[in-house]
Amino acid sequence: MNYRKDFIPRNTAHSRRPGNAMNATTITIHNTGNASSSAANERAWLTNPSNTRTASFHIVVDEREALECIPLNENAWHAGDGSGAKSGNRTSIGIEICESGNYAKTLDNAAGLVAQMLKERGWGVDRLRRHYDWSGKVCPRLMYDGGKWTGWAEFKAKVSAKLNESKGSEKSVKKDVIVSVKVGGKKIGEGVVDDGVTYVPVRVVAEALGACVTWDGANNAVQIEKGAK
Template identity: 70%
Template sequence: MSNFTYRKDHIPKGTACNRRPGFAMKPTTITIHNTANEKSSAANERAWLTNPSNKVQASYHIVIDEREAIECIPLNENAWHAGDGSGSTSGNRTSIGIEICESGNYTKTIDNAVMLVAQMLMERGWGVDRLRRHWDWSGKICPRLMYDGGTWSKWYAFKAAVQGRLNELKKEGVASVSDKVTVKAYGKQIKDGKLIDGTVYVPLRAVAEARGDQVSWDNNTKTATIYK
């Protein structure tokens, strides 16, 4: 089983070349890329997004290597990674872009990417039919290390591996690429919050009780009621 860390290091709004425009996005697909840089790690790729010498208007949501995955742009905002403009149905406006690094132990990196993508699909209730190549949006040969002279055999192998891991996760009942968060409500801290795909979820009872209210539950009608 792959083992890597997932961390968030979002580039600031206002980053040069409009790399984080902040357009709200409800993603419907996940797009896979290669970095096309044989020496660059995930940390290097994240740093490149805010490097003053970088003059390219391009960005991505997540970059992953043999050690870690870094979320560079919130997954509920768009990034410029698909090369197909800014239309409402473009990959740039509807798809989460994942860059797979080519440096270091690429086999381990692919294993990590399989795990990450499977987790993301599981969390959203999606299947591998939601996966896209950069190629699918703009015809660019990317992810280039999956091209195989036009056969895309490694792309289909990647999808099959994701499907296999997804099947395992379903058996295990695992579905999480989320963070625990602390919520402050009415001057009190609630420690049971979770951040899932840009949305914070907290127990209803904890919020109500922080306000001094009570909650009742009717199991017959499946109704929760908040009252003074």
């Protein structure tokens, strides 16, 4: 999915980009409420002269792309709960999920984007909010399911799976750290640090310390005898 920034101007009508500094603590999910609108359409709506609403959002996602319309360190008017210091409007990043086109693909794009944002911030899915959580509005409406919110639970599960997948992938490509092994200040070989555990060649170290190393094949054991030759 393509991600691009296309910020609306600071002087956009109806204070849609007020410019208040924000240190977000949550991410709020919305549906656009428009079955035929793309991410680009939603971005254009923010600066359309015929639009008289004081409402905005940070990011909008569709089946092809995600557009960041307001910097994530500024607030937007998306939560419907006023401008108090602890309001969703002043503490949460608002993400609009488009309803047009291939909605399953759009949801997958949104889940991947949200998982990446959580990972970057060291957050878990407990940091996710619905528009509903702030103001009681039935939004994201396509996740409502008659009040059961099964779609919301499924979305959070999808985000969680992608978050865990990215963590697992990151761990699998983690490179071992090579370290020098020294005895009495003299380098005798190299070891490897893997996940906090240091592995060294036992024979090289033992013999450098004057011990004898033998292999007990019957018991799959290494035997070290100090002072033996």
